[in-house]
Amino acid sequence: MTTALRRLRNYIDGEFRDAADGRTTEVVNPATGEAYATAPLSAAADVDAAMAAAEAAFPAWRDLIPAERQKVLLKIADRFEERAEELIAAESENCGKPVALVRSEEIPPMVDQIRFFAGAARMLEGRSAGEYMEGFTSIIRREPVGVCAQVAPWNYPMMMAVWKFAPALAAGNTVVIKPSDTTPASTVLIADIIGSVLDELGHSRGVFNVLCGDRETGRLMVEHTVPAMASITGSVRAGMQVAESASKDLKRVHLELGGKAPVVVFEDTDIAKAVEDISVAGYFNAGQDCTAATRVLVQESIHDEFVAALAKAAAETKTGAVDDEDVLYGPLNNANQLKQVKGFIERLPAHAKIEAGGEQVGEKGYFFAPTVVSGLKQDDEIVQHEVFGPVITVQSFSDEKQAVEWANGVEYALASSVWTKDHARAMRMSRTLDFGCVWINTHIPLVAEMPHGGFKKSGYGKDLSAYGFDDYTRIKHVMTSLDG
CATH class of the missing domain: 3.40.605.10 (Aldehyde Dehydrogenase; Chain A, domain 1)
Known part of the structure; x- marks a missing residue:
């Protein structure tokens, strides 16, 4: 029936x-x-x-x-x-x-x-x-x-x-x-x-x-x-x-x-607080957000510690049924989008490492696990193109100059964020990041009084x-x- x-x-x-x-x-x-x-x-x-x-x-x-x-x-x-x-x-x-x-x-x-x-x-x-x-x-x-x-x-x-x-x-x-x-x-x-x-x-x-x-x-x-x-x-x-x-x-x-928001994390950042906020901003709405915090650039001195903490946060993030009040996000929107996200994971280069997730979950619907991928290079497909799924990528940078170069080195220019306790550095980064929005020590809040829109593609x-x-x-x- x-x-x-x-x-x-x-x-x-x-x-x-x-x-x-x-x-x-x-x-x-x-x-x-x-x-x-x-x-x-x-x-x-x-x-x-x-x-x-x-x-x-x-x-x-x-x-x-x-x-x-x-x-x-x-x-x-x-x-x-x-x-x-x-x-x-x-x-x-x-x-x-x-x-x-x-x-x-x-x-x-x-x-x-x-x-x-x-x-x-x-x-x-x-x-x-x-x-x-x-x-x-x-x-x-x-x-x-x-x-x-x-x-x-x-x-x-x-x-x-x-x-x-x-x-x-x-x-x-x-x-x-x-x-x-x-x-x-x-x-x-x-x-x-x-x-x-x-x-x-x-x-x-x-x-x-x-x-x-x-x-x-x-x-x-x-x-x-x-x-x-x-x-x-x-x-x-x-x-x-x-x-x-x-x-x-x-x-x-x-x-x-579209968007491919860089999330630039410097070594003086409170790692625990940054990971908590970035994981929410990356996985909310299953990462299906043009401003999602899904392209993280971390200073090399704290890279390993940050990745371990982010992978732990991903493992603790829950996706599931619409009536479950403990879940952060639901499914991907449609079968084609699920196929697209899977495709990015399947085509990862040999030097990439899946730190968490990386697979579909559940027996029905289009759910995908919270995912962290490290070891990536600037010209990798998953770095350059919008995944639009619950996938956070991590790259390691050496200094501020390289961070700006890599952050700006994509075709999108909608949103970005900088994580640092150094006010002067935050001001420099907000000037040089080529994005319509720059958040400092936060990512994704929007208010009706402030504009939302990007540059480039x-x-x-x-x-x-x-x-x-x-x-x-x-x-x-x-x-x-x-x-x-």
Whole structure:
């Protein structure tokens, strides 16, 4: 006897709809490896409908005074809190994440971030007016860009949806967002929440639309003529494809792509404290985080002691069922990701040494053991490329110059951290590390007020903060004659 799969649907112009051609794809719970739902496989007709809804809703939403948009976002934040248990259940099933961690580590920051951008809605301002030519006054208008096509990833489906829709809506844009084909459930639930708030407050529900689908759906969204901006969080390959597609009609593009964060540990570091924090920052969310602390560079004088302590911490780190409050992380998101992580381990060079883990665990689902690999060289594949799994690599460096050279010696430039008691060294490193974020004696904390975004192949544009808000606006110069 088979269990009926739950039916997820697109959300277009305030209505839940199947794909126009009826096509669907199965959605798998990565903790069990079994399908639990179906979702639409949206095609051109669905994209057209969602874009038309967002385009029709844009003028009225754009013309609202900021206080009214703030009111909507604050109500959405309240509703997230009221329906938190539904969101937690959806995200846990989506990703196999431990329920306790979704409750403590995702719901509170999401609510805070929505409220932050609710406040930002009332800061839609330009520089002060002035006379820069005799007889004329210049003013600056800051305006929304229009309809935003947004593509969210599968590692943090709910939170990345918030990072996208909150600044976009606050600035006066309308949204068509696509979750990953492997994790649509929580975004569909968010559509229900936002739609109900828009309806209650008397606004068009076409302000926010959700399309389920695959890469082809995302391509159709980016290439569509309606959006003025395309925003994606995903792989470098996907970002390059989006940038190329968007260039055909000069859409604005916002890209948050991969990472390979260096964690530079100097010999004066408190080893026990560093290992404790780094292991959490490396294994949290199964290492499926662009900022994860998974590439550790340790000064050679403390290398052996550090590796032994890190391997011990890995052995004590637990992965497992969603209802186990003692686990730090759940499974990898999908079968392909499990295959990718296994591949990195299988292709390790002879000089590498697996200090802990290195294998799949459990009889079902996509769980992988907390892993430490030492003895690596700078040009090794696992050092240069994003694993996106619970694997921490360790290299040994001799001095500060070499540490900087190796830390910067990858194609990614999203996040990094420095571990030292020497303040001057920390300041030097924060200047020379070529990454969008440098943490000192910590790794991975984020706050709504500070920007998140990288350089090089980690993309461009910022999430969070006033800088992320600005990315969803455009600047207009207005000049008026004083002659009357």
